[in-house]
Amino acid sequence: MIRALLTFLGSLSLALGVLGIFLPLLPTTPFLLLAAFCFLRGSPRMHAWLMSHHILGPYIRDFQTGRGIPLRSKCVTLTLMWVSLALSAWIMPVPWTRWFLLIPGIGVTIYLWRLPTRPSGDPDRTASDPDQISRE
Template identity: 35%
Template sequence: MQSLLWRSLVVIFVILGFIGALLPGMPTTVFLILAAWASSRGWPQMDNWLLNHPKYGSTLRDWRANGTVPRKAKWFATIMMSISAVIMLFTTAPVAVKIFTNTTMLVVCIWLWLRPEPQPPTKEEE
């Protein structure tokens, strides 16, 4: 039963990651990190597939090993959150919602920039 829960979470997170790959403003990597986390608890084959994915595998392995986030991903996330924050200001949402949403994005942005970045391989590792 517990395996079914982990596998369900993996499927949900992979679907959300796929949607994020198609829609600007929605994250991909965050959902794939969550999918890798859930798959490591109950779906080894999917965990292996995610960690060896040609596009996202290295980012997921770096996150799992060291909690690192590439600078390019930090910039992309910051730009998308900034655009979303500006758009939020022009919506008809209540002021409290605007403040909460934009504050949350600011906190996430600060946390993201405090994460270490992957180090380039040394000549010995190449």
């Protein structure tokens, strides 16, 4: 019963994490980390799939090991977030509520810039070998 619940929560977290890639105010990394945690205890097969996923796996492993994220990813993320926040502020019907969009925007910007930045020339050694982390 617990394993089924953890697998369900992992699937829900994974879905929210993937949505967070496209929606500016929905965080991606915390949901992906939660999904990895839930899958680790609920479904080893889903955990192995997530960790070996060619797009999501390296980001989770790099975050867990403290390697950071590439500078290009930080720049793209911040650019898309601020463009979507500006668009949201422009569309917002109540003018005074537009200022509230600055709170998550500034918070996410500070959070991302405080994360370690992986040099662009650093090869992603974890993408080709998911078990590399356990051997380091």
